[in-house]
Amino acid sequence: MIQKILIANRGEIAVRVMRTCKEMGIRTVAVYSEADRTSRHVSYADEAVCIGLASSRESYLNAEKIITAAKQFKADAIHPGYGFLSENAGFARRCKEEGIIFIGPSAESIEAMGDKISARRQMIKAKVPVVPGTSEDLKPRDLFRVCRRIGLPVIIKATAGGGGKGMRLVYEEKQLHEAYQAAKSEARASFGNDSIYIEKYIESPHHIEIQFLGDAHGNVIHLFDRECSVQRRHQKIVEESPSPFIDDKTRQAMGAIAVKAAKSVGYVGAGTIEFLVDGDMNFYFLEMNTRLQVEHPVTEEVLGVDLVKEQIHIANGKKLRLRQKHLHQRGHAIECRICAEDPENNFAPSPGIIRHIQTPEGIGVRVDSFIYDGYEIPVYYDSMLGKLIVWATSRIYALERMRRVLYEYKITGVKTNIDYLRRIMDTRDFVKGNYTTHFIEDNSKKLRESAANDNEIEDMAIIAAYIDHIVNSNDAPSSSPADNLPISRWRAFGKQKGVLRI
Numbered sequence: 001m002i003q004k005i006l007i008a009n010r011g012e013i014a015v016r017v018m019r020t021c022k023e024m025g026i027r028t029v030a031v032y033s034e035a036d037r038t039s040r041h042v043s044y045a046d047e048a049v050c051i052g053l054a055s056s057r058e059s060y061l062n063a064e065k066i067i068t069a070a071k072q073f074k075a076d077a078i079h080p081g082y083g084f085l086s087e088n089a090g091f092a093r094r095c096k097e098e099g100i101i102f103i104g105p106s107a108e109s110i111e112a113m114g115d116k117i118s119a120r121r122q123m124i125k126a127k128v129p130v131v132p133g134t135s136e137d138l139k140p141r142d143l144f145r146v147c148r149r150i151g152l153p154v155i156i157k158a159t160a161g162g163g164g165k166g167m168r169l170v171y172e173e174k175q176l177h178e179a180y181q182a183a184k185s186e187a188r189a190s191f192g193n194d195s196i197y198i199e200k201y202i203e204s205p206h207h208i209e210i211q212f213l214g215d216a217h218g219n220v221i222h223l224f225d226r227e228c229s230v231q232r233r234h235q236k237i238v239e240e241s242p243s244p245f246i247d248d249k250t251r252q253a254m255g256a257i258a259v260k261a262a263k264s265v266g267y268v269g270a271g272t273i274e275f276l277v278d279g280d281m282n283f284y285f286l287e288m289n290t291r292l293q294v295e296h297p298v299t300e301e302v303l304g305v306d307l308v309k310e311q312i313h314i315a316n317g318k319k320l321r322l323r324q325k326h327l328h329q330r331g332h333a334i335e336c337r338i339c340a341e342d343p344e345n346n347f348a349p350s351p352g353i354i355r356h357i358q359t360p361e362g363i364g365v366r367v368d369s370f371i372y373d374g375y376e377i378p379v380y381y382d383s384m385l386g387k388l389i390v391w392a393t394s395r396i397y398a399l400e401r402m403r404r405v406l407y408e409y410k411i412t413g414v415k416t417n418i419d420y421l422r423r424i425m426d427t428r429d430f431v432k433g434n435y436t437t438h439f440i441e442d443n444s445k446k447l448r449e450s451a452a453n454d455n456e457i458e459d460m461a462i463i464a465a466y467i468d469h470i471v472n473s474n475d476a477p478s479s480s481p482a483d484n485l486p487i488s489r490w491r492a493f494g495k496q497k498g499v500l501r502i
């Protein structure tokens with residue numbers, strides 16, 4: 001039985017994993033970079049060790065330093081969190097060689113799903129629906145033949161891809177050759193691997209994923225769906241469960257396919273299969289994520305399952321204790337990712353010192369975070385400060401709760417996307433649950449409208465306009481049109497809002 005776990009990560013996910021370890025009576029070891037000495041995951045852990053310089057490559061991505069730390073502190077297992085080494089087959093293999101349990105699937109499973117073409121082939125073999133396209137490195141001479149077969153538009157993707165890099169859309173045959181060359185050189189530059197493949201482009205897809213768990217005895221269950229279509233530049237911003245789009249029949253079909261997919265690769269641990277779902281609810285395999293994901297809490301809230309606890313249970317070699325027939329989605333959960341970034345400056349990261357935080361509390365609220373008053377957000381890592389998760393009995397109640405929780409959350413000292421998230425919660429298509437992966441793009445203008453349009457500030461502005469009028473109406477009579485005095489901006493605003501008639 002695992003007694004001590006080294007968490008090979010930082011930030012909110014390191015704290016998240018340690019919380020479950022604490023509940024299970026498992027001791028924890030934190031690793032940290034020189035930039036993270038004061039981070040919450042360090043103070044939370046039972047033991048902590050500095051593993052190198054601030055840059056990820058010198059610390060959280062350095063497999064050997066982490067393995068050395070695990071041996072030095074006699075950790076039985078390593079939990080990789082998400083990002084960093086979580087989907088690094090070489091790291092999983094090195095853990096095994098050193099007799100350390102890697103809390104995740106085998107190196108072979110990670111490898112099979114890491115390469116997009118190999119994942120596609122595996123899924124075709126398992127009779128999982130994939131987007132029509134190719135499943136080998138695309139050669140220039142096959143380009144036109146393939147496109148005529150599957151029909152335009154097509155999307156060219158990098159085999160080693162991720163995050164949209166090396167991806168090209170093609171609507172017309174004459175763009176094909178250029179797009180192919182561009183995708184290839186971008187793939188080579190980004191991944192050192194210029195292998196590319198091609199898929200039919202699904203025009204307005206939903207991005208919906210199914211969580212699953214597999215044990216070392218060949219049992220697999222699924223934990224239903226998450227709707228992840230609210231994304232910006234391939235970064236998810238808001239996730240919810242259940243998806244407001246798919247019907248129950250599709251949900252069950254996707255769950256069954258996820259189980260089949262996981263079984264076909266002998267999957268052990270927690271994983272996710274991502275699907276593109278078109279307007280007619282046809283779903284197609286996109287990729288498999290062989291890690292715990294950022295958005296896992298919405299599944300936890302709706303199912304009443306601690307996924308980290310189940311990961312540890314599985315890593316102990318035990319059989320799954322959850323039964324598919326006992327798992328039902330109850331109520332609705334929404335997650336918002338809180339980031340230190342400036343939505344008014346193209347979402348540029350906004351590192352710095354947190355002056356003060358007021359954290360939401362009350363019924364149905366969960367905050368997975370790691371920041372505190374006076375904490376300095378380092379410039380070296382992701383800008384995500386944490387996640388706000390709400391649960392309620394229905395989607396509309398969950399939405400109302402999320403608005404309330406975003407209202408309660410106050411962070412000063414750094415810029416955050418909280419106002420932007422508030423606007424998402426008030427956007428018609430989101431409220432209706434009627435949105436695709438184009439949601440952010442389609443609503444970008446409204447979502448960009450600055451905080452000056454928020455009600456509270458507008459009320460204050462109207463009051464200011466009125467006071468301005470009272471104070472200045474004698475010496476600058478705006479009723480005389482002949483004067484060349486610049487009109488007070490407050491007065492102009494008051495007129496526009498209809499509170500001043502002069």
Ligand code: MV4
Nearest residue numbers: 131155163164167199200201202203205234437
């Ligand atoms: C697609 C697609 C439509 N059709 N594949 C893949 C990685 C993920 N981050 C986005 N991906 C997509 N794959 C097929 N066959 C649509 C997306 C996609 C997208 C593509 C280009 C630009 C923006 C996008 C936003 C969401 C989804």
